[in-house]
Amino acid sequence: MKVKEVADLVGISVRTLHHYDEIGLLIPEDTTEAGYRVYSEKNLEDLQQILFFKELGFNLKKIKEIMDSPIFDRQEALRMQHQMLLEKRKRLNKMIATIEKTIKHSQGEISMSSEEKFEGFDFNQNPYEKEAREKWGDKAVDQANEKTKNMTTFEQERFNDIFRRLADIRHLSPESEKAQAMIQEWYQYLNKIGNYSLEAFKGLGEMYVNDERFTKNIDQFGEGLAQFMCAAMSVYTDRNKK
Amino acid sequence: MKVKEVADLVGISVRTLHHYDEIGLLIPEDTTEAGYRVYSEKNLEDLQQILFFKELGFNLKKIKEIMDSPIFDRQEALRMQHQMLLEKRKRLNKMIATIEKTIKHSQGEISMSSEEKFEGFDFNQNPYEKEAREKWGDKAVDQANEKTKNMTTFEQERFNDIFRRLADIRHLSPESEKAQAMIQEWYQYLNKIGNYSLEAFKGLGEMYVNDERFTKNIDQFGEGLAQFMCAAMSVYTDRNKK
DNA sequence: ATTGACTCTCACGTTACGGGATACTTTATA
DNA sequence: TATAAAGTATCCCGTAACGTGAGAGTCAAT
Secondary structure, eight states, X not given: OBHHHHHHHHTOOHHHHHHHHHTTSSOOSEEOTTOOEEOOHHHHHHHHHHHHHHHTTOOHHHHHHHHHSTTOOHHHHHHHHHHHHHHHXXXXXXXXXXXXXXXXXXXXXXXXXXXXXXXXXXXXXXXXXXXXXXXXXXXXXXXXXXXXXXXXXXXXXXXXXXXHHHHHTTTSOTTSHHHHHHHHHHHHHHHHHSOOOHHHHHHHHHHHHHOHXXXXXXXXXXXXXXXXXXXXXXXXXHHHOO | OBHHHHHHHHTOOHHHHHHHHHTTSSOOSEEOTTOOEEOOHHHHHHHHHHHHHHHTTOOHHHHHHHHHSTTXXXXXXXXXXXXXXXXXHHHHHHHHHHHHHHHHHHTTSSOOOHHHHTTTTOSXXXXXXXXXXXXXXXXXXXXXXXXXXXXXHHHHHHHHHHHHHHHHTTTSOTTSHXXXXXXXXXXXXXXXXXXXXXXXXXXXXXXXXXXXXXXHHHHTTSTTHHHXXXXXXXXXXXXXXX
16 A cells, blocks of 8 residues: 555645654554655554554653563553543543533532533543653563663573473473463563462463564574463463453 | 642643643633642643544544634533534444454454555545544534624624625735724624624634635625635734734 | 732744645546 | 646654642641
8 A cells, every 4th residue: 555545544744654663663564665664564553553542642652662662562562551541431421520510610500610611631631651661661662672681690590491401301392380480580581570369371372472572582492382381371360360 | 739739630741731721721710929820620621622522533623613602502512522523433443343353354364445455544545533523613603693693683784784794805915994883893793693702703704714614605695705804803812912 | 928829921833734835747638 | 648637755844731849938737
């Protein structure tokens, strides 16, 4: 698809697509020899993600950061975007209630406090939207990059050790006791350096196979380890949640 | 109330209030002798209006224009804002449906067309939001029309007379003395039947070329008259303000 | 009398595009 | 097949709505 087709499809301007290309947020998968941008299906999916994030108030830099991150998990992104949209609808509902009140008020039918007049507007009082924006940015970027980057050699050793031992058992079933025990160790280790919910843990596992950067790193310890860990982490999560 | 109190109450920054003051959108009703801004209840009501408009995507210039307009009617503003918020919620609902579909889709449960992936995003396909923004500008127009419709024949004659005389000189420069004198007459005439600020007057001129209903009517007196009047009214405003 | 929280006015910086200029490419139409 | 019309490219300046200090005055409480 060429620029205008995409622009028309999603209702944004051609200039916007140019801009996203410029800043490296959405680079067309291909270009014709004349230099025309050609967008793929994957590009469209990314664009959809971008627009969701935008709707939720993230700025483009943050969006790029998130989507570039090695631990970016589309599934989890979608889930959290879903949550945030629901949150946003709540806010909108409040605003609608507020305006309805205001109309009655201005007709002298009811009275209203100053606070009431601004219900629904307050972005500060809305923990989710603001916090989530930071949580997400930090979670994605910091936890992946910073923390592993700042690991001491000691920690690094421990880290490698776990991977080696997991590699050793990677041909067992992910449901097996041994596998689950090792995965638990992995989970606990992770929670020493970060703070992972079970859901996030599962998401992380999915990334091991979905993101080739991860897959490559992990499979250095043994072919198929990423796949194995992903499965085991999923099982672990499902068994332990609730 | 002082800046920070207001800012905290409604969840915006102090800088924003400063900004609104700077551009004349929300001027505090009073200031202490130390120069501190003091906001009144009326100020708060206006601020609420401003925020509603903002939520609906109007830019500050337009908001100022609307609220400065002599025909601004808070009641009606509230009603239309209410409508637009409902419209917005509809869009949000679509987006939520879309994301839910996407989640299922990405889990391979259902399939999705490209269009479906962007439902709720498309601002073009959403007539209300975009159009309404213009319509609302047009409200100023329509009400003006209403008024001219109700003119007596006597007034109508006076009205036509001005237009004919303007048409006669429409090939002069809008800055010329004659043009400016005629435009002044026009301005004074308008202020007999309505109440136009200079800014509103300028805005009216812009509408003469932007709104074809106006353009058509006016150009009946002479091709290009609308354009000429718009230019002359702009000059007149700029020269006479402050 | 001093501290800390507020406030003021500059004034420059930033984000996410808009919009025009100019030139090339592709598609539609005669 | 020529020629117009529509689409696309890059370059680059503009703008809207604040953010973010800097430097200085003000106010309420200890």
